[in-house]
Each structure stands twice: as structure tokens, then as C-alpha cells.
Amino acid sequence: MFEYKFVKSRRKTIGITVKSDGTVILRAPLYCSRKRAEEFLFEKREWVEKTREKILKQAGGEKPQPFTEKELNVLKKKAKEIIPPMVSEIANEMGIDYGRITIRAQKTVWGSCTSKGNLNFNCLLMLVPENVQRYVIVHELAHRKEMNHSQKFWALVAKYQPTYVSDRRYLKKDGESLIRRLP
Numbered sequence: 001m002f003e004y005k006f007v008k009s010r011r012k013t014i015g016i017t018v019k020s021d022g023t024v025i026l027r028a029p030l031y032c033s034r035k036r037a038e039e040f041l042f043e044k045r046e047w048v049e050k051t052r053e054k055i056l057k058q059a060g061g062e063k064p065q066p067f068t069e070k071e072l073n074v075l076k077k078k079a080k081e082i083i084p085p086m087v088s089e090i091a092n093e094m095g096i097d098y099g100r101i102t103i104r105a106q107k108t109v110w111g112s113c114t115s116k117g118n119l120n121f122n123c124l125l126m127l128v129p130e131n132v133q134r135y136v137i138v139h140e141l142a143h144r145k146e147m148n149h150s151q152k153f154w155a156l157v158a159k160y161q162p163t164y165v166s167d168r169r170y171l172k173k174d175g176e177s178l179i180r181r182l183p
Contacts, residue, residue: 004026008030010030012029014036020107024041026040058176069183075126075127076105079103079123080103083101083121083137084101086133087101090138093160094138094160096144098144099117099118100118101118101121105122107182108179109122110124110171113144115147122136124175124182128175131163132167135164135168138160138161
């Protein structure tokens, strides 16, 4: 099998992350036993092994040049200027409200939505096409109505971002090379 890091946090579900260096992180809610989390990991071991293999193969030779602190600060500043107005416009279009917006340099996600309606976005969105930025915003705002990834959720995303399938593909293929550059 493979080594992994076990982390408990204030989350609702068990989750597995494979980082760009092949590290596996098993996250579980505070109330979840390590045994139950490990059972989940064992059930998903085939997916984890395939994903690790794919990520390590893509990483290939040298690790890409990491972003400097200055570059990240510029991206964060730019994102703070561009993303909030986009969120406001798209939220109005969708008829959805939200809380505060936070911009970060995140190594695992492009955006997230809390149960309180606060939105988090990755500053690296400044390096992807505008339609992909819009997809991430629509995706997170859709969580305000459907806090899951059900068919109703994806139908809502499709209604406001018909190109979401190719936008997601872009993030998985080309976005990974950007995230790998985070220090």
C-alpha cells in the first residue's frame, strides 16, 4: 500500500487528497474514528494508487519553478480586485446571496463555499481563462443552493455555465501545473 497523513478537522465527510508530490492525506471529521477513516481509505485504495501514479508520472522530471512570494502577492491583489465584482454579478444573475469572499493561494482547491455562505477562491484563478474563472464562481455559488454534487447541483451549474465540462477539464489538465508551482 502507501503511506498517508491522517488529519482530523471540522468537516462533515471523510476525504482523500493526493498532493502533487504524491503525498496522500486522509481527512476525517472530529467525531470519526481512525479505524473508520482507514476503512474508507482501504475501499478507495485502487483510486488512490492510480491517482498517485498519474500525478507522479505527470510530475516527471524536475519540479516546476515555484512562485515567489512577490508573484503570489501580485496575484492575490489582482484577484481581490477582479473576483468580488465577478461574484457579485454572477450571484445577481443566479439570484443567490453569499457571505464574505477570501482570496488565498491554495494547494488543493480552486474555490470553496462554507455552510455560512462564505466563499474562498484561489489567487491562481488570475492565471486561467475568464470562462474558467466564471465556472469556479458559478460552482461555488451553486453550493449556496445545493451543498453537494448531486444532479440538481450540476444542472444548476450547467444552467449558468454551459461550458462547465470543458472548464473542469481545463482545471484538471492545465490547472494542476499551476498548483504544483505553489511553495
